[in-house]
Amino acid sequence: xxxxxxxxxxxxxxxxxxxxxxxxxxxxxxxxxxxxxxxxxxxxxxxxxxxxxxxxxxxxxxxxxxxxxxxxxxxxxxxxxxxxxxxxxxxxxxxxxxxxxxxxxxxxxxxxxxxxxxxxxxxxxxxxxxxxxxxxxxxxxxxxxxxxxxxxx
Numbered sequence: 001x002x003x004x005x006x007x008x009x010x011x012x013x014x015x016x017x018x019x020x021x022x023x024x025x026x027x028x029x030x031x032x033x034x035x036x037x038x039x040x041x042x043x044x045x046x047x048x049x050x051x052x053x054x055x056x057x058x059x060x061x062x063x064x065x066x067x068x069x070x071x072x073x074x075x076x077x078x079x080x081x082x083x084x085x086x087x088x089x090x091x092x093x094x095x096x097x098x099x100x101x102x103x104x105x106x107x108x109x110x111x112x113x114x115x116x117x118x119x120x121x122x123x124x125x126x127x128x129x130x131x132x133x134x135x136x137x138x139x140x141x142x143x144x145x146x147x148x149x150x151x152x153x
Contacts, residue, residue: 047062047063047064048062049061049062050062051141054068056070056071056137057069057070058070058138058139058140058141060141060143062143062146064082064083064084064085065080065081065082065094065143065146066080066081066082067079067080067096067141067143068080069098069127069139069141071135071136071137071139072126072135073130073135074126074129074130074135075106075126075127075128075129075130075135076098076106076126076127076128076135076136076139077124077125077126077127078096078098078108078124078125078126078127078141079122079123079124080094080096080110080112080122080123080124081120081121081122082094082112082115082120082121082148083119083120084115084116084117084118084119084120084121085117085118086117086148086150087117088117088150088151088152088153089114089115089116089117089150089151090114090115090117090148090149090150090151091111091112091113091114091115091148091149092110092111092112092115092121092146092147092148092149093109093110093111093145093146093147093149094109094110094111094112094143094145094146094147095107095108095109095110095143095144095145096108096109096110096127096141096142096143096144097141097142097144098127098128098136098139098140098141098142099136099139099140099142100134100136100138100139100140101140103133104128104132104133104134104135104136106127106128106129106132107127107144108125108127109145110123110125111123
C-alpha cells in the first residue's frame with residue numbers, strides 16, 4: 001500500500017528574474033499558497049522557496065526539491081533532484097513548467113521512483129523547443145505539482 005502525501009497547487013512556485021516576478025505573471029500562473037493534504041497527523045511545514053542564479057542557470061530550491069533550468073539552443077534543460085527525508089522508500093511525481101513570462105510556456109512531468117531514505121533522486125529533460133519561439137534566456141520555473149508517495153511497509 002502507498003500513502004500519498006501531496007502538496008499540489010497549480011503554479012505553487014514561480015522563480016523569475018526579480019522578486020516581483022510572481023506579481024507580474026498572468027493570473028493563471030500566479031503562485032498560490034501551498035496546501036497540505038495528508039492522510040497522517042504528521043504535517044510538514046510548508047518550505048520557503050529560494051531562487052538564485054548559477055551563471056546562466058536559474059535555480060529554485062523548495063524544501064527537499066531543487067530545480068535547475070538552463071537555456072539551450074533547442075529548449076530549456078531542466079534538472080530536478082529530490083532528497084528523500086522520509087524513513088521509507090518514496091516515489092515522487094513532479095510537474096514543472098518553464099516560461100518566459102510573455103507567452104512561451106512548456107511542461108514536463110518527472111517520476112522519481114523508489115528513492116531510498118536519505119538518498120537523492122535525480123532526472124533531467126529538455127523542456128520546450130525553439131519551434132515554440134525564442135528559448136527563454138532567463139527562464140521562470142513553476143512547480144505545478146509535487147507529490148511524494150511513501151511506502152507504508
